[in-house]
Amino acid sequence: MAEGRVHLLADVGSTFTKLCLVDAAVPAVLGWAAAPTTVATDVNAGFDAALAQLGPEAARAGRTLASSSAAGGLRIAAVGLVPELTMKAARLAALGAGGRVVEAFAFRLTSADLERLRALRPDMVLLAGGTDGGDAEHILHNARALASGLPDVPIVVAGNRGARDEIAGILAGRPAVRFADNVMPDVRRLDLDPARECIRELFLERIVSAKGLDRLRSRAEVVMPTPEAVLRAVALLSRGHASSPGLGELMAVDIGGATTDVYSCAEGRPASPAVVLRGLPEPFEKRTVEADIGMRHTLASLLEQCQAADLAGAAGAPTDAVRSWAEAAGRDPGHLPASEGEHRIDLALAAAGIRLAAERHCGWLEEAYTPEGRVWIQEGKDLGPVRWVVGSGGPLAAAGSRAGELLAGIRRAPGSVRLLPAAPQFLADRRYLLWAMGLLAADEPAAALELMKRHLEPC
Amino acid sequence: MPPNASQGSTSGPTMILGVIGADCHAVGNRILELAFREAGLNVVNLGVMVSQEEFIAAAIETRAAAIVVSSLYGHGEMDCRGFREKCVEAGLGGILLYVGGNLVVGKADFAGVEAKFRAMGFDRVFGPGSGPEHGIAALKDDLRARGVAFG
Numbered sequence: 026m027a028e029g030r031v032h033l034l035a036d037v038g039s040t041f042t043k044l045c046l047v048d049a050a051v052p053a054v055l056g057w058a059a060a061p062t063t064v065a066t067d068v069n070a071g072f073d074a075a076l077a078q079l080g081p082e083a084a085r086a087g088r089t090l091a092s093s094s095a096a097g098g099l100r101i102a103a104v105g106l107v108p109e110l111t112m113k114a115a116r117l118a119a120l121g122a123g124g125r126v127v128e129a130f131a132f133r134l135t136s137a138d139l140e141r142l143r144a145l146r147p148d149m150v151l152l153a154g155g156t157d158g159g160d161a162e163h164i165l166h167n168a169r170a171l172a173s174g175l176p177d178v179p180i181v182v183a184g185n186r187g188a189r190d191e192i193a194g195i196l197a198g199r200p201a202v203r204f205a206d207n208v209m210p211d212v213r214r215l216d217l218d219p220a221r222e223c224i225r226e227l228f229l230e231r232i233v234s235a236k237g238l239d240r241l242r243s244r245a246e247v248v249m250p251t252p253e254a255v256l257r258a259v260a261l262l263s264r265g266h267a268s269s270p271g272l273g274e275l276m277a278v279d280i281g282g283a284t285t286d287v288y289s290c291a292e293g294r295p296a297s298p299a300v301v302l303r304g305l306p307e308p309f310e311k312r313t314v315e316a317d318i319g320m321r322h323t324l325a326s327l328l329e330q331c332q333a334a335d336l337a338g339a340a341g342a343p344t345d346a347v348r349s350w351a352e353a354a355g356r357d358p359g360h361l362p363a364s365e366g367e368h369r370i371d372l373a374l375a376a377a378g379i380r381l382a383a384e385r386h387c388g389w390l391e392e393a394y395t396p397e398g399r400v401w402i403q404e405g406k407d408l409g410p411v412r413w414v415v416g417s418g419g420p421l422a423a424a425g426s427r428a429g430e431l432l433a434g435i436r437r438a439p440g441s442v443r444l445l446p447a448a449p450q451f452l453a454d455r456r457y458l459l460w461a462m463g464l465l466a467a468d469e470p471a472a473a474l475e476l477m478k479r480h481l482e483p484c
Numbered sequence: 485m486p487p488n489a490s491q492g493s494t495s496g497p498t499m500i501l502g503v504i505g506a507d508c509h510a511v512g513n514r515i516l517e518l519a520f521r522e523a524g525l526n527v528v529n530l531g532v533m534v535s536q537e538e539f540i541a542a543a544i545e546t547r548a549a550a551i552v553v554s555s556l557y558g559h560g561e562m563d564c565r566g567f568r569e570k571c572v573e574a575g576l577g578g579i580l581l582y583v584g585g586n587l588v589v590g591k592a593d594f595a596g597v598e599a600k601f602r603a604m605g606f607d608r609v610f611g612p613g614s615g616p617e618h619g620i621a622a623l624k625d626d627l628r629a630r631g632v633a634f635g
């Protein structure tokens with residue numbers, strides 16, 4: 026019988042469809058299951074296969090919520106004016122909404138850019154440009170270019186407010202257009218939430234059915250892209266809820282087969298008044314995605330960016346063995362380590378990928394010389410004071426007692442200009458709960474927080 | 485908003501303000517921000533240690549009418565070199581460019597300093613004795629000549 030506070034949470038991932046059954050009244054995780062995703066045929070098949078593993082308990086669920094990253098996730102093209110300003114703001118908004126930025130464009134869209142956009146076939150375009158009351162010419166040009174050159178693709182407009190009416194005219198008659206407040210209303214001030222909300226609305230209305238996920242409708246409500254669910258979980262864990270305190274500023278990393286996501290909930294201000302902050306201030310809740318760092322599909326590009334010799338050193342294996350493992354695993358996403366040696370190589374690669382992705386996420390310092398000596402300029406967030414780092418994803422679950430080794434690189438090395446946490450403590454999401462708790466967070470924040478605190482294990 | 489960036493909500497013409505290069509003298513910058521805002525301008529203040537590229541990026545996004553540069557620590561000539569050319573490259577060839585403060589080390593002859601900065605493409609050059617009021621008066625004249633009134 027269905028019970029109001031029992032939730033069935035589902036994630037239709039790119040490889041696996043995962044289910045998590047939770048009783049929020051206790052609170053407790055009642056069950057967990059996974060089966061290969063079947064989006065190419067009928068998503069219901071994978072869902073039902075996972076459901077069968079859960080057994081009769083699953084029938085207790087009063088509500089079934091799902092997130093999805095299947096069929097390439099939510100693929101967004103970001104368009105802005107200046108690369109360091111509105112283009113970057115659009116990119117941050119798209120990432121915060123759980124999207125994957127397939128490409129970002131600045132200034133005027135050219136016919137070659139439109140050609141490229143048609144080839145990329147993004148699920149959505151986020152169109153920004155100009156501060157409120159600032160430049161309107163570029164965003165109007167780009168709206169016209171999209172109107173004629175890229176029909177049918179949903180668009181979220183989040184640029185200069187003064188250009189909105191004219192853009193509405195240009196895009197009139199197009200089915201899926203949303204207007205949000207400007208992602209950068211003033212130079213260096215971001216306002217990303219309204220655009221994020223519009224992206225989510227369009228995702229639910231258009232993309233879910235475009236990807237065949239609407240067939241799940243009789244079984245589950247697909248409510249958001251998976252990365253957004255993870256971001257919500259991480260934000261709840263950081264902030265806390267009602268009388269239950271959160272963990273404070275934290276970071277999370279989720280390494281998958283093709284991409285690695287990094288999240289931070291932190292102010293990131295300069296540690297000392299002697300450091301000058303440059304560039305766009307970044308959002309408290311920030312997400313980045315590294316499309317070239319993953320443990321299977323993108324293993325070759327990860328290896329390219331690390332020294333094979335360093336990896337070999339870390340894994341205690343010959344360089345050749347590292348290379349041939351990377352080749353085999355990169356070719357076949359289902360490839361598993363067959364020996365202790367291969368397992369060590371797999372771990373060393375994951376650790377290197379995690380460190381690289383975390384370094385790209387955090388801010389950095391640059392020296393500037395003045396007549397009376399050196400001063401420091403900071404760009405991005407200083408995550409030095411961040412206490413907790415949560416690791417999630419297949420490799421962490423598989424690493425067992427060695428999960429800590431995977432995360433160890435997320436620590437600021439002495440003298441490094443990369444502003445990673447100075448003295449972090451590591452937590453492993455061994456049961457793969459973050460996405461599920463993000464889905465649960467809207468209905469049952471207290472239970473979601475409690476379950477995360479209970480099941481994230483120090484490592 | 486970071487400590488070195490702030491803007492007003494006035495509806496007058498927009499100007500970008502900042503202290504160029506590795507110069508961190510912050511007090512005059514604050515005074516200039518208040519004075520220009522009081523005079524009716526929409527001031528986008530980028531604060532201290534601002535690069536040419538940052539001035540230009542902000543001017544593009546806001547469709548600014550003027551860029552007002554300060555240099556206090558004596559290295560203005562080096563920091564300002566090529567500024568107008570970069571504006572031209574960025575499609576801002578016609579933007580008003582002002583500079584003021586302590587533009588060179590020591591007490592050089594101002595006429596010579598002014599000529600040097602004018603040759604670099606600055607529309608107005610202000611020496612040590614000039615306060616915000618001089619800049620505001622000049623900006624009123626220059627913008628009026630371009631058909632823009634404020635204040």
Ligand code: B12
Nearest residue numbers: 395507508509510511512554557558584585586589590619
């Ligand atoms: C306080 C100060 C510092 C502080 C700054 C603290 C801070 N974060 O603001 C510290 C100790 C850090 C400092 C460091 C240095 N300083 Co100092 N500093 C001063 C001092 C004493 C006062 C500056 C001030 O705040 N004035 C008050 C404000 C209101 O005036 P203002 O800055 O001049 O700005 C007004 C006008 O210039 C004008 N204006 C400015 N820009 C523009 C632009 C336009 C378009 C217009 C119209 C007008 C305009 O309007 C402003 C508002 O009224 C001056 C000497 C002085 N009495 O001016 C030296 C002075 C500026 N410093 C100087 C120097 C050399 C330095 C250092 C290089 C080394 C040193 N000797 O200490 C370093 C440089 C550091 C760096 N990277 O920038 C010299 C510059 C020499 C030159 N240009 O020929 C000065 C003049 C001292 C001197 N006589 O030697 N300094």
